[in-house]
Amino acid sequence: MGVLARNESSTGRIVLADGTVDPSVDRLLRNPAFLSAIANRFALADVRVLVGTVVRDQVDIPSFAGIPGAAYAGQLTVEPEIGQAREDLEQIAYYEPNDGFYPESAIQVTLAGPYTLRSSTINAITGLLVIGALVGLAVAVIVAAYLARRFTTPLRRLTVASREMAAGEMAQRVPTALAETGSVEVAELTRQFNAMAVRIAESMEIIRRDRDRSRDFLADVSHELRTPIAALRTFNDLLREGAVEDPVARDEFLEASAQQIDRLDWLSQNLLELSKLDSGLLQLDLRPDDLRAAVESAVQQAEAAARKRGVALSVVLPDRPLRIRHDPLRIGQVVSNLVGNALKFTPRGGTVTVTVSSERTGARIVVADTGIGIDATELPYIFERFYRGSRSNEARGSGSGLGLAIVRSIVDMHGGRISVESRLGKGTTFSVTLPADPRSVAVGTADRAPVRTHVTDVEESSPADPPL
Numbered sequence: 001m002g003v004l005a006r007n008e009s010s011t012g013r014i015v016l017a018d019g020t021v022d023p024s025v026d027r028l029l030r031n032p033a034f035l036s037a038i039a040n041r042f043a044l045a046d047v048r049v050l051v052g053t054v055v056r057d058q059v060d061i062p063s064f065a066g067i068p069g070a071a072y073a074g075q076l077t078v079e080p081e082i083g084q085a086r087e088d089l090e091q092i093a094y095y096e097p098n099d100g101f102y103p104e105s106a107i108q109v110t111l112a113g114p115y116t117l118r119s120s121t122i123n124a125i126t127g128l129l130v131i132g133a134l135v136g137l138a139v140a141v142i143v144a145a146y147l148a149r150r151f152t153t154p155l156r157r158l159t160v161a162s163r164e165m166a167a168g169e170m171a172q173r174v175p176t177a178l179a180e181t182g183s184v185e186v187a188e189l190t191r192q193f194n195a196m197a198v199r200i201a202e203s204m205e206i207i208r209r210d211r212d213r214s215r216d217f218l219a220d221v222s223h224e225l226r227t228p229i230a231a232l233r234t235f236n237d238l239l240r241e242g243a244v245e246d247p248v249a250r251d252e253f254l255e256a257s258a259q260q261i262d263r264l265d266w267l268s269q270n271l272l273e274l275s276k277l278d279s280g281l282l283q284l285d286l287r288p289d290d291l292r293a294a295v296e297s298a299v300q301q302a303e304a305a306a307r308k309r310g311v312a313l314s315v316v317l318p319d320r321p322l323r324i325r326h327d328p329l330r331i332g333q334v335v336s337n338l339v340g341n342a343l344k345f346t347p348r349g350g351t352v353t354v355t356v357s358s359e360r361t362g363a364r365i366v367v368a369d370t371g372i373g374i375d376a377t378e379l380p381y382i383f384e385r386f387y388r389g390s391r392s393n394e395a396r397g398s399g400s401g402l403g404l405a406i407v408r409s410i411v412d413m414h415g416g417r418i419s420v421e422s423r424l425g426k427g428t429t430f431s432v433t434l435p436a437d438p439r440s441v442a443v444g445t446a447d448r449a450p451v452r453t454h455v456t457d458v459e460e461s462s463p464a465d466p467p468l
């Protein structure tokens with residue numbers, strides 16, 4: 001601009017000696033086409049030109065002093081290109097030709113409001129940023145939803161399963177594969193839930209089995225009591241209807257009634273005994289006694305019945321005392337029940353042998369007979385309450401099916417085992433093994449009525465086998 005002005009000057013000066021602008025320069029700058037051309041073609045901004053002089057202060061520091069009326073302007077009028085926009089900026093530059101004249105000329109050029117790409121660039125970047133942020137947000141939402149679903153699905157299944165269990169649906173489980181997709185804690189919680197569900201189902205099954213067993217037991221008891229009571233009522237009716245006049249018939253009915261009363265008494269004693277054994281009300285009187293004494297005394301008590309039935313009853317005992325910790329009364333009851341059965345199911349002329357022997361871990365009592373034997377299909381049931389074999393025939397009528405149940409409970413309470421071997425028509429052998437000390441053995445089994453030993457002692461006379 002300064003060079004153009006100086007070239008245009010007719011005097012070679014921009015500012016004349018009298019402090020006014022050279023007329024040629026003034027004309028050039030006032031020409032609207034000139035500054036507008038610079039504004040539109042080169043500067044792309046409004047151009048303002050102020051012609052002045054350099055003024056120096058005392059310490060020779062120069063400053064610009066504009067000449068009043070020497071201000072020129074050229075407006076930017078061309079249309080902006082795509083993306084360009086006016087910028088609110090102003091840039092001032094000075095030109096000092098230093099042409100050696102006084103006063104020294106100077107030109108101040110101001111470029112204002114230029115076209116730039118800045119705002120469109122900022123807009124573009126802002127747009128990109130907004131799009132980027134939206135995409136990021138969308139990805140975050142999708143990932144969060146996926147993770148939340150992954151973690152909450154097992155929890156939701158747990159909630160559903162526990163609700164259904166509370167409603168009585170005990171087969172509910174949460175698939176472990178599903179739990180593994182969640183956090184470690186949720187997987188662990190699911191495993192614990194499933195384990196708890198299995199335990200609850202098992203407990204329910206045990207309770208259900210106990211309930212069924214109690215129901216069956218009650219039905220059996222009612223049935224067993226009804227038979228002798230019906231017989232007694234019949235005898236009573238017959239006696240009232242006139243049989244009392246006939247001494248023979250009267251004695252016969254009274255004898256039959258006495259037998260039924262004995263049976264009722266025996267039945268009630270056995271039931272009481274069994275319920276005490278099962279409920280744990282009965283505590284064993286364990287002492288380190290000679291086992292031979294308990295067995296021998298039980299066998300002796302059965303000798304009269306054996307003679308009556310024509311069956312040879314013998315006992316084989318070890319020479320030396322066999323001291324094991326046991327309840328002599330209850331073990332006597334075991335032997336007495338087993339021998340009673342053996343005599344009952346052995347025809348006249350047969351033999352029943354009771355053998356006691358010492359074992360490494362305790363003792364063994366074997367009751368063997370040469371009787372009718374037990375069918376293999378019936379063997380698994382003979383220890384159940386009220387079970388009576390189909391082949392027991394006439395002997396069956398005198399039994400109640402409680403004897404072996406009592407035997408098994410007493411053996412269990414001693415921490416022992418009972419087993420049976422039988423061949424139809426050949427005979428049966430019951431084998432009872434007892435530990436030297438029941439306290440060293442875990443007593444009771446889970447799959448049947450619990451038998452406990454640590455409850456208040458109730459001294460009870462051992463019910464004898466039914467009248468044969």
Ligand code: ADP
Pocket residue numbers: 341342343345369371372373374382383387388389390391392396398399400401402403404405428
């Ligand atoms: P019960 O009072 O009927 O004898 P138990 O519980 O003592 O009841 O016996 C159950 C069933 O087991 C008997 O009815 C019988 O069928 C069978 N049983 C028990 N002991 C013998 C045996 N020594 N010989 C043959 N069968 C036997």
